[in-house]
Amino acid sequence: MSPTISSSLCTVAALSGRPGRRAGQPGGNKRAVAQPLAAAAVTEAPPAVIAPPPRPVIGAPRRRGGRGVDGGPDELVAWKSIRQERWEGALEVEGKLPTWLDGTYLRNGPGLWDLGDYGFRHLFDGYATLVRVSFRDGRAVGAHRQIESEAYKAARRHGKVCYREFSEVPKPDSFKSFVGQLASLFSGNSLTDNSNTGVVRLGDGRVLCLTETVKGSIVVNPDTLDTVSKFEYEDKLGGLIHSAHPIVTDTEFWTLIPDLIRPGYVVARMDAGSNERQFVGRMDCRGGPAPGWVHSFPVTENYVVVPEMPLRYCAANLLRAEPTPLYKFQWHLESGSYMHVMCKASGKIVASVEVPPFVTFHFINAYEEKDEEGRVTAIIADCCEHNADTSILDNLRLHNLRAFTGEDVLTDARVGRFRIPLDGSPFGELEAALDPEEHGRGMDMCSINPAHLGKEYRYAYACGARRPCNFPNTLTKIDLVEKTAKNWHEEGAVPSEPYFVARPGAVEEDDGVAISMVSAKDGSGYALVLDAKSFKEIARAKFPYGLPYGLHCCWVPRDK
Numbered sequence: 001m002s003p004t005i006s007s008s009l010c011t012v013a014a015l016s017g018r019p020g021r022r023a024g025q026p027g028g029n030k031r032a033v034a035q036p037l038a039a040a041a042v043t044e045a046p047p048a049v050i051a052p053p054p055r056p057v058i059g060a061p062r063r064r065g066g067r068g069v070d071g072g073p074d075e076l077v078a079w080k081s082i083r084q085e086r087w088e089g090a091l092e093v094e095g096k097l098p099t100w101l102d103g104t105y106l107r108n109g110p111g112l113w114d115l116g117d118y119g120f121r122h123l124f125d126g127y128a129t130l131v132r133v134s135f136r137d138g139r140a141v142g143a144h145r146q147i148e149s150e151a152y153k154a155a156r157r158h159g160k161v162c163y164r165e166f167s168e169v170p171k172p173d174s175f176k177s178f179v180g181q182l183a184s185l186f187s188g189n190s191l192t193d194n195s196n197t198g199v200v201r202l203g204d205g206r207v208l209c210l211t212e213t214v215k216g217s218i219v220v221n222p223d224t225l226d227t228v229s230k231f232e233y234e235d236k237l238g239g240l241i242h243s244a245h246p247i248v249t250d251t252e253f254w255t256l257i258p259d260l261i262r263p264g265y266v267v268a269r270m271d272a273g274s275n276e277r278q279f280v281g282r283m284d285c286r287g288g289p290a291p292g293w294v295h296s297f298p299v300t301e302n303y304v305v306v307p308e309m310p311l312r313y314c315a316a317n318l319l320r321a322e323p324t325p326l327y328k329f330q331w332h333l334e335s336g337s338y339m340h341v342m343c344k345a346s347g348k349i350v351a352s353v354e355v356p357p358f359v360t361f362h363f364i365n366a367y368e369e370k371d372e373e374g375r376v377t378a379i380i381a382d383c384c385e386h387n388a389d390t391s392i393l394d395n396l397r398l399h400n401l402r403a404f405t406g407e408d409v410l411t412d413a414r415v416g417r418f419r420i421p422l423d424g425s426p427f428g429e430l431e432a433a434l435d436p437e438e439h440g441r442g443m444d445m446c447s448i449n450p451a452h453l454g455k456e457y458r459y460a461y462a463c464g465a466r467r468p469c470n471f472p473n474t475l476t477k478i479d480l481v482e483k484t485a486k487n488w489h490e491e492g493a494v495p496s497e498p499y500f501v502a503r504p505g506a507v508e509e510d511d512g513v514a515i516s517m518v519s520a521k522d523g524s525g526y527a528l529v530l531d532a533k534s535f536k537e538i539a540r541a542k543f544p545y546g547l548p549y550g551l552h553c554c555w556v557p558r559d560k
């Protein structure tokens with residue numbers, strides 16, 4: 001499983017230590033592979049030809065969100081579909097990559113937002129594109145590949161959406177097929193397995209791409225980016241949807257399964273090496289007709305935190321053919337907002353408090369607050385919080401992302417810090433952990449040093465904002481002790497989640513690098529490596545083509 005730079009598609013340049021050149025240039029990536037996108041069957045064996053990145057067609061026909069690939073020059077490469085199914089080659093490195101950086105960075109995300117001339121609506125609808133950068137001896141090899149989910153393969157085969165995506169639904173050909181679709185919705189058959197959200201390395205070395213549907217857990221090969229198989233959960237827990245962000249360590253995997261029938265959440269854990277989730281406990285919802293959306297959740301050393309936000313799943317919206325302003329969800333302010341704490345060992349609820357309304361997709365971390373005697377007094381849980389405003393979902397419609405006019409339209413976000421007392425008090429607190437101006441009032445797509453997972457920590461890395469903007473356009477390092485931020489910005493660039501990788505042998509929490517993939521203003525794309533301490537650029541490894549925006553990442557060390 002360990003990633004290897006000298007894989008089958010590796011270039012001469014990578015092996016010889018020469019910096020890679022652009023595909024198509026003399027001496028460049030001779031074995032770079034390109035497959036133009038068309039509504040055709042997915043070809044397994046890639047042709048050994050060079051296809052330079054296609055030039056954008058200005059003024060191409062548009063339907064709905066328009067064709068991301070053929071947008072005008074005003075459209076950033078971040079929101080354009082990737083035009084070839086796969087590629088691999090040496091990357092040109094500017095600066096000096098640390099020689100200790102030895103392994104593979106993987107990033108998942110929705111990189112393909114159109115089929116033929118039909119453009120998708122929402123960022124989260126796109127078919128999953130996996131990007132890889134393997135670092136070794138100060139050199140870098142990059143690759144990308146579409147994940148071959150059933151949803152993607154069917155869309156390629158038929159030239160249309162065949163499964164229910166985040167906002168796109170298949171258009172029934174007839175009343176009979178409409179009825180069939182409704183029936184299959186209840187069985188989960190019509191839900192997508194387009195695993196376009198997260199990528200995690202399990203304790204046993206398997207690499208899993210994930211989305212919110214349980215069936216959308218897909219095993220990939222981190223070297224070749226091949227889609228290996230579906231990850232089948234071999235248990236009776238069922239559930240059609242789950243949190244897109246399980247908590248993964250070297251020994252275990254924690255997940256949260258919302259129960260839409262009897263509103264509540266099931267907490268389950270799975271040992272590394274197993275496919276069998278085990279029931280740990282259940283929390284019934286305290287408010288609303290359905291569970292709150294749980295895109296992610298945090299854990300401490302001894303507890304699982306179950307958030308119940310007023311943005312709740314909505315069965316009726318799941319069935320609708322046309323999306324509502326909140327897609328599959330509904331805002332129930334009257335239902336209250338809660339944070340529940342479950343003991344990992346017993347599955348018992350040890351706290352359930354009402355908190356101010358909140359909207360979050362990503363929890364950053366959580367830990368146990370202790371008194372002088374070492375007794376746990378409260379749970380502290382931090383998240384990227386959108387000031388209880390759901391309009392971030394609208395911000396992320398592709399039309400809005402592609403139509404930046406210079407107006408400051410990105411809604412404000414902050415590091416929301418919950419304090420959940422364990423003394424039986426009915427209320428918890430929610431406040432900004434630092435002045436949001438420190439990070440331009442933009443805050444999402446976070447990572448921490450994984451050694452601090454569930455423990456007290458000082459630093460978080462995330463995307464922030466330099467205003468005016470319509471999307472987070474900076475990388476930010478948050479110091480939760482000093483309550484300050486260091487920010488990285490490049491004009492017109494769209495950086496994705498900065499992922500922290502510790503230097504081997506590091507003692508200090510921020511001794512390492514933060515890696516982000518950047519979609520640049522000039523249409524190019526590169527992996528940016530920042531020194532995590534100073535938050536200054538050390539190096540960039542440039543792809544010979546532009547990269548679409550992506551969501552979450554993981555790190556696969558070489559010798560694990």
Ligand SMILES: CC1=C(/C=C/C(C)=C/C=C/C(C)=C/C=C/C=C(C)/C=C/C=O)C(C)(C)CCC1
Pocket residue numbers: 124164165166191192197211212213241244295318328361392443444445471472551
């Ligand atoms: C496919 C179905 C669903 C899918 C839900 C998905 C794919 C949800 C993905 C959510 C993501 C990627 C959230 C990321 C948030 C990032 C933010 C807010 C960044 C902000 C930047 O400032 C369901 C909806 C679960 C229904 C079944 C079908």
Ligand SMILES: [Fe+2]
Pocket residue numbers: 197244245295361362551552
């Ligand atoms: Fe996420």
